[in-house]
Amino acid sequence: MRRFGLFLLFIFCLNGPVWAQDTYRLAKVAEGVYAALAAPGGAASSNALIVDVGEQVFLCGAHFTRKAAHDLIAAATEVSDKPIRAFVLAHHHPGYSLIDFDIPANRDLVMNIETRLVTRQEERVLENPLIFFKNGMTFEGSELTLVLINVGPAHSDGDLIAYIPQRKILFTSDVLYFNSAGFLGAGSLSDWLSVLDGLETLGADKIIPGFGLIGTSVDLAHFKAYLGDFVATVRDHIEKGDSLETTLQNFRLPEYEQLPGYEEFTPGNVERAYLQLKEEISGE
Template sequence: MRQSSVPLFFLLMLLAALPAHAKITFGVVTNANSLLHSEKEAGYLTNYLASQLSEEVSVQIFSSEKTLHDWLNRYRLVDLAILSDSYLASQPPGEFFPLADHVLRQSPQTTSPDLIVARQGLNPWLLQKLQTILLTMGDSPTGREILNGLDVLAIVPPGLRPDELAGLQPPPAPPAPEPLPPAEPIAPVKVPEPQMPVAAAPPAPSEAAPTIVETAPPAKPAEAKPEPVRVEPPRPVAIPLPVSKPPAVAAERELPRRGEALMEIPSRDGKTERAAAGAQASYSLEQVADGVFAAISRPGSSATSNAFFVVGPEYVVAGGAHMTKKAVDDLVTAIRTVTDKPLRHFILAHHHTGYSHIDFDFPAGVDLIISWQTWKAMDDEIRETNRPILFFSDGLTLKLGERTIILTNMGRAHTEGDTLVFFPESGVLFTSDLVYVKSVGYMGDGHMEDWLLALEFIERLGARKIIPGFGPVSSTDEIIRFKDFFRDMVTEVLKHLERGDSLDKTLQTFSLPGYGNYSGYEQFIRLNIRRAYIDLKENFMK
């Protein structure tokens, strides 16, 4: 086993060029630019972009360029914008990525006093495609129609000099034709207007106890936007409640014989007993690669989150979170159906502070591998860990024969320290509760901006299979769907904050049309909104 401090940066460098597909938002201040004077005009442009990208592109109107700037580079909830030269001149170099300029018909000798820009951090593949679409708008009949309607001669690369615009002079008017008999006028091409999301009244509030549930991401660019997926009503899953006083800790157990760590489970009398293969109700196993297995939590069981394990030449490495004693016992039993090799290491993806009755009851002979933030969270609990712990800073790489396991410390996101587990040979990624499939998830300890950045990173890894914290083994499409839900939720909360709404008013008037059928909506959406409101207000509304 060797420690690596650079897996996150190494993977970013290797995979940053992979295309990412997600909903795009175009921000506009209608009274501060010479191109788009209304939401209707902005809709013509964004609908054209959407048709060329095969992606949803929405418009968001802002009252000031300063607010739009915050949504671009601070919140990262707007991807494209048009900003005036005067505002851009007041910002440090490199604050935005310049995409395109434009030339108005009434001023063909000079470019406009504003620029179409993109936020920093947008995928390079997407930047290049957007710029190409904008610069070639005049080559298509639909694009020319839109430019004519906006009184634009051409969209051009940023920074052109006046002498480079000479070829853009409008052609001379053709001689008047002979009068023709009257004919029916040709109906102009109508581009559908973008529909801004309207906040509807939310369903009757449901104050259920916090539970761990999981969510969904967006789909790769398809010919048409996918219909929302209907899922079964959420099952109540009990999230462990904080323990007010320490339970009695079992006496230190005798270490098992060499090679027996996996199968020996402590019993109530302090002795060890061999786990019976197959007799467990918490997990369904699915082999996702050679020697790599997903343990998907079953409805109504003791497991509230998915887990995984990988079988090496000499021993097994497993991982997960929210590990109650019963969940640990059942995972050990599930592993026993696959191999007799011992469990040597358990990768604890994260820990929720205040929950001392989970993540502590592992079999003797099993070492925990955790991020330093997770170690600190557990060290502050009222219980003490009686297992050896290996904790790491940025990342850690394990080798199990020909298999590589790359651990990346994502820092703050779902909790104070979340760990990704990546198997590069097979392209399998275990995200734990950073990604939920078709669920609103549990965000009670979440950090919204950091979580959104983590989702962008996860999407760019280009994994072939995802083992999420909740839901079935999935593809990158589900990461995108969950990221879309996450962005929509955070955007809605920010709108309430910018209007000056109180937390109570936000909870009463908040609505997310299209997500009401997600698992856990009734139990967790108010809790998630509360956390998002507090986190965003503390970090961005000062």
């Protein structure tokens, strides 16, 4: 009996998926559109998007380790038998050459021009065929249209969002966090708030953030309130003449202290915001 069990296990392994993946949890958002939600403790630190436009599939996201990139491909093959057209890189942070550079070289890589300029300064060289744009780019298939819009700087120096107009689905990568304090990036906090105003005008029914579960405009409004209160509180400390050390010691946002990641991210977020906003205020 034991031998028979081992035999069945062996047969299962032979016939199992080529890319058994544990990085993402798939959630169907609409026909042809899937959220690849980063699994806790997995290889991905950010959510991704899978879009089957009719003849081809597009994969959107950021912070791709080698495993995360391959696991996203594996996830896409679970929901579509169409060929993968390209990866869309939503943003890239300077100095992180261990991510975003190991996407399989036979896949096209799409990004905005700001992200291309950032990746060009890294020690490693991208080996993919590159497609980059200034304002926006549209891929129109027989079933769906994927619209890419350059909205940066916000979370980074070059953020893009993806929108599927037929389904009113928005993918923001780390421009939005739902139910999380999150890492407030390396872009422009003031511009980030303006970007959130613009996202609200899209009227998306469903929104896939960089971290957290699929949400709606209500969740967007919650994050916008959090970011606005965060920026305003740091600015108040600066205008009172508080030093960075005093600001770090006394900074409080009691309404948001229960958010996941608040204790982990707040000190670094406050320091970055203080230095950026102080420079802005001194130049006013």
